[in-house]
Amino acid sequence: MVLVTGATGFIGSNLMCKLAKDNVFPVALFRHESNKERVWKLFKSNFSDAKARFEKITWRKADFRNYPSLSAAFKDITYIYHCAGFISLSHKDAKKLLEINEKGAAFLVDLCLENVIKKLVYVSSIAALGNDPTHPIIDENTPWDNHTDKTPYAYSKYGGEMEVWRGMQEGLNAVIVNPGIVLGAGSPFEKIIDRYKKGFRWYTSGTHGYVGIDDVVEVMCQLMQSEIQGERFILVAENWSGKALALQLRKMSHHSNRVMHLSKSLLFLFWVLEHIGEFFGLRKRSLTRAMILSQYASKKMNGEKIKRYIDFKYTAVVDFLR
Numbered sequence: 130m131v132l133v134t135g136a137t138g139f140i141g142s143n144l145m146c147k148l149a150k151d152n153v154f155p156v157a158l159f160r161h162e163s164n165k166e167r168v169w170k171l172f173k174s175n176f177s178d179a180k181a182r183f184e185k186i187t188w189r190k191a192d193f194r195n196y197p198s199l200s201a202a203f204k205d206i207t208y209i210y211h212c213a214g215f216i217s218l219s220h221k222d223a224k225k226l227l228e229i230n231e232k233g234a235a236f237l238v239d240l241c242l243e244n245v246i247k248k249l250v251y252v253s254s255i256a257a258l259g260n261d262p263t264h265p266i267i268d269e270n271t272p273w274d275n276h277t278d279k280t281p282y283a284y285s286k287y288g289g290e291m292e293v294w295r296g297m298q299e300g301l302n303a304v305i306v307n308p309g310i311v312l313g314a315g316s317p318f319e320k321i322i323d324r325y326k327k328g329f330r331w332y333t334s335g336t337h338g339y340v341g342i343d344d345v346v347e348v349m350c351q352l353m354q355s356e357i358q359g360e361r362f363i364l365v366a367e368n369w370s371g372k373a374l375a376l377q378l379r380k381m382s383h384h385s386n387r388v389m390h391l392s393k394s395l396l397f398l399f400w401v402l403e404h405i406g407e408f409f410g411l412r413k414r415s416l417t418r419a420m421i422l423s424q425y426a427s428k429k430m431n432g433e434k435i436k437r438y439i440d441f442k443y444t445a446v447v448d449f450l451r
């Protein structure tokens with residue numbers, strides 16, 4: 130049987146829908162009953178027989194911070210899509226990030242080995258790649274570096290991916306995808322898109338890699354069905370600067386092309402104020418140096434490798450900005 134972790138999340142729920150289109154009805158992990166709603170809504174908007182398809186899903190309750198619950202969820206599982214994870218760029222979530230994304234991945238890998246899982250498709254992130262300034266274009270071979278600022282999220286995703294590579298050394302058949310910022314209805318990035326559509330005009334000057342959700346789940350399914358293993362694939366369709374993205378979104382929602390640059394020094398001023406606030410016990414800080422710097426880094430991701438391994442073409446990013 131197929132297991133989908135993080136089935137109630139943005140990537141997981143879209144994967145559930147793609148699998149259901151292919152008549153695959155997996156075991157799906159959940160934590161809260163109410164979050165199944167996300168999968169149900171997607172099924173309702175995609176299938177005329179949504180109820181019948183939804184009822185074919187086997188739901189199992191498990192938490193990546195609770196090994197026994199996870200272990201029980203592995204019963205009769207042979208193939209795994211790992212989409213569970215915690216996303217936060219905030220400093221205050223550092224401990225939780227490591228618990229879920231790194232230690233949780235260690236639990237996952239141990240259970241895969243113990244249960245002799247046939248294949249694992251693991252969702253990592255471009256955050257798990259190095260960002261050495263001497264590598265202006267980042268690809269799958271760009272080494273991790275500890276000498277540049279990184280967010281706690283990046284460390285947790287890197288640590289999680291290392292667990293998967295450790296598993297592969299111990300005989301696990303696995304393949305890793307490293308998506309850029311994933312776009313699509315319900316994505317964590319949607320709030321930012323909506324803000325621009327409502328007239329927001331500030332932007333930061335960094336460049337980021339983007340990919341559509343349909344492309345991510347398509348690649349994951351193809352990789353699962355293939356013989357490919359022991360590889361990682363950056364999934365980035367296009368790299369966009371903050372200014373180009375702001376202009377595009379404003380144009381699409383019929384706002385003027387007057388956008389304004391948010392300076393790094395202004396963000397650092399907020400960062401200092403947050404430190405002062407934390408010192409006086411007013412609030413916990415959330416901004417990190419790494420988070421600020423990442424908004425101004427001009428990094429280009431090369432997502433071409435996947436096209437040499439499977440029959441696949443990226444969808445244009447603007448199609449996912451609507």
Ligand SMILES: NC(=O)c1ccc[n+]([C@@H]2O[C@H](COP(=O)([O-])OP(=O)(O)OC[C@H]3O[C@@H](n4cnc5c(N)ncnc54)[C@H](OP(=O)(O)O)[C@@H]3O)[C@@H](O)[C@H]2O)c1
Pocket residue numbers: 134135136137138139140141159160161164191192193194212213214215216229252253254255286307308309310311312316317318
């Ligand atoms: N979205 C992106 O742009 C993007 C880009 C690159 C990589 N990724 C990676 O893709 C993965 C999924 O991202 P997403 O956008 O789908 O995030 P999401 O919408 O926040 O979904 C996260 C999923 O993980 C589950 N989860 C969180 N903590 C858990 C725990 N302790 N135990 C069990 N399940 C847990 C959540 O369950 P609940 O419903 O119970 O909260 C939810 O189903 C993450 O690992 C993220 O790092 C995402």
